[in-house]
Amino acid sequence: MAQINIRNTGETISGFAEVSAFLDKQGVLYEHWDTNQLPSHLQDKFNLSDADKEEILSSFNGDITRLAGARGYVKWDVIALSDSTPDLDALLKKFEQVHTHTEDEVRAIAAGSGIFVIKGSDDVGYFDVVLEAGDVISVPENNPHFFTLTSERKVVAVRLFIDPSGWVAHPFADPAFS
Template sequence: MAVIKIRNTNEVIQGTEEVKAFLESQEVLYEKWDMSKLPDHLKERFDLSDEDKQEILNSFDDDIRSLGERRGYVNWDVISLSESTPNLEELLKKFENVHTHTDDEVRAITAGHGIFIVKGENGYFDIELEAGDVISVPEYTPHFFTLMDDRQVVAVRLFIDTEGWVAHPYEEKEYKL
């Protein structure tokens, strides 16, 4: 179950309905997928072959297509990050810069954990995700992604167009009153 930590107040939001309501107020989609659909041999596996990734996509085909139809996503794949990922540190440094996209950033976590840090209407908040959690960060919303302490995640990514995934650096604008 996702947990939200609001950075400027240290408030913690837990519970499926509470998390969903908060994220909805920030225009971030949140839903849960049934992880019992994932075959046992793929649970908590992070070094995946192309065949393993296709099996994950097949396992969640109905969920993927439903979300795609509702939100206009027409492409999807699986990403896996762990200590065995070549250049993991370099990838994480790239991910950890606040940026925006011209397309939604969608992740359905199927194993491990990850954190999206998102700029909302009242500052930044962390969304700690685990298997079964699905979020869609809207286009042009400042955010970044990183791993949690276990440093491993498998996620289905959905998108409209791969061009929309190009990261555009985001710079904070300071306003003086």
């Protein structure tokens, strides 16, 4: 299950109900999907073929189509990052810059782990959402954030989009970010 670390106070929030309630107050969708839907041969695989990616999408099809229908997503894909990803560190530097999007940024973690750093309300400031397999998050449009890997340095995630052209980031310079 996800865990939240509030940067300004050092407070940690854990447990499904507590994490859900906190994120809901920040306008962030949080769900947890059953990773047992994923075939065992894909549960710890981070170097994926196109066929593997299609199998992951097929495995989570019920959850994906439910969420897409409820929130207007029209396209989805799978991204896999690990130390075997070419130029991983350069790619992470691109991700690890505060930015916004003109649509929600949705990630469903199928395997591994990752961190969304999100700007919360004025009384909260920036907080980290540490995600594990099964965690699903949707950062609202125009909300400053970025994604990075945990020390595990591997993740497989389903991404859902409203705009068929996919992921477009708009840099967000914020002196409050630390």
